[in-house]
Amino acid sequence: MMDRLRNALRPPSTDPQTARQQILLNWILLGLGGLALLIGVAAVVLWIIGAMPPIAAATSLGLLPFFLLSYWLGRRGLIRVAGYIPVILVFALLTTSMLLMGIGHVSTVGLALVVMTASVVIGPGAGFFMAVLSVAAYIFAGWAATTSLITVAFMPPSIVAIDAVILGVFLTLFLLMNVLSNREMIRALETEQQRSGQLRVQSRDLEDLVASRTRGLERRAIQLQTASDIAKMASEAMEPTILMGQAIEMIRARFGFYHASIFMMDESGNWAQLTASTGDAGRSMLTRKHRLAAGSASIIGWVTANRLPRIALDVEKDPFHFKNPLLPETRAEMAVPLLVGKRLLGALDVQSTEADAFGEDDVRTLEAIASELAVAIDSSRVQREMQQQLERIESAYRQQTQQGWQRLARSRRVPIIHLDVHGDLVPPNEDDFPLIRDAQLQGSRVVSDDQREIAIPIQVRGELIATLAAKRPRLAEAWSEEEIALIEAIAAQSALALENARQRSEEQRRVTELEAINRISQAVSQMLRLDTLYRIVHRQINQVLGETEMSIALYEADHDQVRIPYDSGSTSKAETAQPLGDDLTSVVLRSRQPLLLAENLVEQAAQLGVDNLQAEAKSWLGVPMLLGDQILGVIIVHDDRVENRFSEDDAALLSTVASQIAAGIQNSQLLDQVQRNARRERLIHEVTSKVRRSPDMKTIMETTTRELGRALNAVRSTLELGKGNGESGKRAQGPIEDNSGGDGS
Numbered sequence: 001m002m003d004r005l006r007n008a009l010r011p012p013s014t015d016p017q018t019a020r021q022q023i024l025l026n027w028i029l030l031g032l033g034g035l036a037l038l039i040g041v042a043a044v045v046l047w048i049i050g051a052m053p054p055i056a057a058a059t060s061l062g063l064l065p066f067f068l069l070s071y072w073l074g075r076r077g078l079i080r081v082a083g084y085i086p087v088i089l090v091f092a093l094l095t096t097s098m099l100l101m102g103i104g105h106v107s108t109v110g111l112a113l114v115v116m117t118a119s120v121v122i123g124p125g126a127g128f129f130m131a132v133l134s135v136a137a138y139i140f141a142g143w144a145a146t147t148s149l150i151t152v153a154f155m156p157p158s159i160v161a162i163d164a165v166i167l168g169v170f171l172t173l174f175l176l177m178n179v180l181s182n183r184e185m186i187r188a189l190e191t192e193q194q195r196s197g198q199l200r201v202q203s204r205d206l207e208d209l210v211a212s213r214t215r216g217l218e219r220r221a222i223q224l225q226t227a228s229d230i231a232k233m234a235s236e237a238m239e240p241t242i243l244m245g246q247a248i249e250m251i252r253a254r255f256g257f258y259h260a261s262i263f264m265m266d267e268s269g270n271w272a273q274l275t276a277s278t279g280d281a282g283r284s285m286l287t288r289k290h291r292l293a294a295g296s297a298s299i300i301g302w303v304t305a306n307r308l309p310r311i312a313l314d315v316e317k318d319p320f321h322f323k324n325p326l327l328p329e330t331r332a333e334m335a336v337p338l339l340v341g342k343r344l345l346g347a348l349d350v351q352s353t354e355a356d357a358f359g360e361d362d363v364r365t366l367e368a369i370a371s372e373l374a375v376a377i378d379s380s381r382v383q384r385e386m387q388q389q390l391e392r393i394e395s396a397y398r399q400q401t402q403q404g405w406q407r408l409a410r411s412r413r414v415p416i417i418h419l420d421v422h423g424d425l426v427p428p429n430e431d432d433f434p435l436i437r438d439a440q441l442q443g444s445r446v447v448s449d450d451q452r453e454i455a456i457p458i459q460v461r462g463e464l465i466a467t468l469a470a471k472r473p474r475l476a477e478a479w480s481e482e483e484i485a486l487i488e489a490i491a492a493q494s495a496l497a498l499e500n501a502r503q504r505s506e507e508q509r510r511v512t513e514l515e516a517i518n519r520i521s522q523a524v525s526q527m528l529r530l531d532t533l534y535r536i537v538h539r540q541i542n543q544v545l546g547e548t549e550m551s552i553a554l555y556e557a558d559h560d561q562v563r564i565p566y567d568s569g570s571t572s573k574a575e576t577a578q579p580l581g582d583d584l585t586s587v588v589l590r591s592r593q594p595l596l597l598a599e600n601l602v603e604q605a606a607q608l609g610v611d612n613l614q615a616e617a618k619s620w621l622g623v624p625m626l627l628g629d630q631i632l633g634v635i636i637v638h639d640d641r642v643e644n645r646f647s648e649d650d651a652a653l654l655s656t657v658a659s660q661i662a663a664g665i666q667n668s669q670l671l672d673q674v675q676r677n678a679r680r681e682r683l684i685h686e687v688t689s690k691v692r693r694s695p696d697m698k699t700i701m702e703t704t705t706r707e708l709g710r711a712l713n714a715v716r717s718t719l720e721l722g723k724g725n726g727e728s729g730k731r732a733q734g735p736i737e738d739n740s741g742g743d744g745s
Contacts (some may be wrong), residue, residue, distance in 0.1 A: 004047055011134050016649075034499075035215055045511060054588070069082075069085060081120050083117070083118065083122040084118075084122060086117065087114055087117055087118045087122065090113070090114050090117075091114045091130065091133065091137070095137045114130055114134060118130040123359065124287050132686050134481075141155060154652050162640055168426070173632075181558060182672070210441065216361060218661035219361065220365070221254065222254050225254075226250060226251060226254055226369055227368065227369055227372040229250060230243075230247050230250070230369070230372050230373055230376050231375075231376060233247065233376065234244060239380070239384065239502075240377055240380045240384065241275065241276070241506055242371075243376060243377060244262045244264075244275055244276035244377060245276045246295070247262075247276070247373055247376070248260050248261065248262050248276045248277065248278055249278055251348075251350070251369065252278045255350070256331060256350045257351060257352060258280055258327070258329060258352050258353045259277075259281065259282070259330065259350070259351040260277070260278050260348075260349065260350045260351070261274060261276065261277040261278070261282060261285075261348075261349045262275050262276040262277070262338075262346060262347075262349075262373075263275065263291075263300050263304070263346045263347045263349065264338075264345060264346035264377075265304065265344060265345060265346050266291075269294070269344075270293060270294055270295075271291045271292070271293055271294065271691075272278070272291060272292050272294060272301070272346060272347060273289070273291045273303050274286060274289070274290040274291060275346070276600065277432040279702070281324070281326035281327055281430075284326055285324075285326065292304075292322065296322075297319070297320055297322065298320060298321070298322035298331050298334055299312060299318075299320055299321060299322065299334075299335045299349065300322070300347050300349055301320070301322075302320045302335075303335045303336065303337050303347045304337065304344065304347055307337045307339065307344055308337065309334070309335065309336040309337070309363050309366075309367060310334070310335055311332075311333075311334045311358050311363065312333045312334070313332050313355060313356045314331070314332065314355050314356070315330055315331060315332060315333055315356065318333075321333060327351060329353045329354060330351045330352070330353070331351075331352060331353055331354055331355045331357070332351065332352040332354060332355055332356065332357040332358055333349065333350070333351045334349075334350055334351075334358045334362065334363065335347050335348065335350075336348050336363070336366050336367050336370045337347040338370055338373060338374035338377065339370075339371070340374050340375060340378045341373055345374050345377060345378060346374065348366065348369070348370045364634065377711075383448070396732050418654045421518065433453070433455060433469040435447075435448060435454070435455035435469060436455050436467045436469050438455065438465055439455035439456060439457050439467055440457060442457075443457055443459070443464065444457065445457070445484070445488065445521065447479070447484070447721070450478065451478030451479050452471060452473075452474070452476065452478055452479065453469070453470070453471040453472070454469065454470055454471075454479055454484060454487060455467055455468070455469040456468045456469075456487055456488055456491045457491075458491050458495045458498065459495060459496055460490075460495050460496075460499045462502065465495065465498060465499070466494070466495075466498060468487065468490070468491045468494065470487060487621055494649065510648075512543060512544050513544055513653050515543075516540035516541065516543050516544050516653075516657075517540075517653075517656055517657065517660070519536065519540050520536065520537055520540055520657055520660050520661075521660055523536045523537075523664070524660050524661075524663055524664040524667065525567070527667055527668070527671060528664075529668075530565065530664070530665065530668050531565065531566065531723055533661070533664050533668075534552055534565065534566035534661075535566075537657060537661060538550045538568055538633075540568075540657075541653075541654070541657065544650075544653060545637065545645075545646070545650055547579060547655075548637045548638070548639055548645070549568050549569045549637065549638050549639070550566075550568050550635070550636065550637045551564060551566060551567040551568065551569065551570075551635075551636045552564065552565060552566040552567075552633060552634070552635050552636070552661070553585050553589075553633050553634045553636065554632060554633040554665070555580075555589055555632060555633050555634075556577070559577075560579060560580050561577045561578060561579055562577065562578050562579075562580060562585060562586070562589070562633075563577045563578075574617055574725050582609060582610055582611070583610060583620060584605060584608070584610055584620060584636075585622060585634050585636065586644070587608050587609070587610065587622075588622040588623070588624050588634045589624065589631060589633075589634060592624050592626065592631055593621065593622075593624070593653045594621070594623045594624070594654070594655060595608075595620075595621070595622045596620075596621050596646060596647075596648070596650075597617075597618055597619065597620040597621070598644045598645070598646065599618075599619075599643040599644055600643075601617055601618065601619075601620055617638040617639065617640050618639055618640060618641055618645065619638060619639040619642060619643055619644065619646050619656060620636070620638045620641045620646075621636070621637050621638065621646040621650060621651060622634050622635070622636045623635050623636075623654040623655050623657075623658045624652060624658065625658040625662040625665070626658070626659065626662060627662040627663065627665075627666055632662045632666070633662075633665075634658075635657065635658045635661060636656060637650075637654065655664060686707070687704070687707045690703050690707055691704055691707075705717045705718065
């Protein structure tokens, strides 16, 4: 009930002034209507009992429709019309009351209320108008009472005049106060309306700012989430192509772009190659390997050339926009460079179907994402290269391990340890452990059917290096799972120990090789005689390879012959020279490449065109001695008893030694040449000195002939003056001072 009453009294107008007038009108109508209803009900009751005529009830109840009409007009916004209805009705009732019952305080208060209602509800003008009417009605009612026109008590004219003046003054002051109050109220309302308008404007601005900040925060959140997701994808060690494909799809979907692409610079730095793109158009361009030149008439070309972002808010007006027929709906385009430090990786390109779609915030956002994406791409590339490098190192190490164990197996220096039931070492017998071959072929443990025999391969980095086998007597219990697990654990530890032992052995060999090479280098630098140098080289090679036979063959290119100045297997000291033929040494001299024959020498030599071997060797290794493009000879090591004696490492060592021997041979030849030149210069100086000290021509001729014969070790020397045409001349002969039996002159 109260809610309905509140809703009925609530003003429908949103204007504060009109709403205030509607509220006052509603409350006045409510008060007057309630009063009229009570009076009407009371009048009806009194009429029924015969105490009051029916006109009083009819008059009171007849006012209610007019009040309802005023309420309806007020709800429609016709405040002035609606306000006049109760004012005029009440004024008419008061005037009638004064004429019928005379003037008094009730009528005075009633007229004041009428004037106040008119002033507040209708306006100050209506208030003044009603004030004038009220004073006039009061004076008229007072005059009527003084002249006995009405049946009321007689009132003196002076009293009526005084009351009329007081009423007029009171109403005037009331109206002035009301006008001033309304004016201040109107000002306050206007100020309130102005402030309210300002507050509404500020509220809208604040809402716009909040919305803008909210959009910025949302975009920032999307940016951070996108950057985080890109970094996460990079940490998963993806291929760069996969990373870029997923990243570009994520950027397009989260920011609502029409199209997005990633261009990467090629190795030359002149072309931006499309690497990742979205949609059917992107797949088509990737298929045809779409690319744009740096500095070309395109957004990507401009960005890659200047390393700065570029926005085309209207692609129709941008001279650098490349019109792609696969993307006809593009209206705006933006591209930012992908930079890691000062290094340009490529560019990120996004396109929109709306013009003016990009702003400064979009540039900063896309630059941040591009920076994170560039780091992720570069990190992914580095990780991939590191992984590939690691795989290459791992593969090389596995290959090195495999080759090391293969060399060790070929050398037959790997023992086969066979222990009997008492733990004593006995000769191996392959028939004792038939499961070894199966375990080696399968690469896993093999257990016999009766669970008493087991073979477990020992592997290092997937390479089989040994096999551990064990057998229990026929009447003994089968191997249990715990025992088998123990054997496998021992095999695993043995693999590590064997690999470490092999590595130590190879390291020790490297140390021995370096020591041997160092000693040979020192011997070469000391300008020793060649036969002494050959013996030192042989001794140092034996330190590394073990006791082996060595020979050195020197090639004489002028005569196309091979001379052997050193052969450890020959007792003859005479150097024999043979023409270049079809032996293994000649094969090395012609090919200028090392030659290693590890087994089946007869067959391998026959394949090389050597039918008859000069020695019954089981292992043979020859390395050419090269000095630049000149071949000086061959250094050869061989073993007459053991096959697979030499390896590729031995060939590498011998190649190093061969280069040092070649340098030693050249140094020796240069030293001999220098010594011969020195002896000749000394001889010329001595002969010249003696000739210059001779006093006459005869003595000069004799001295020259004698000294020349001594220098050349001649049995006779002659110096003859003249033209040598048979005419007689002067001749000087040197004496015979030796018994060499020569016939030179």
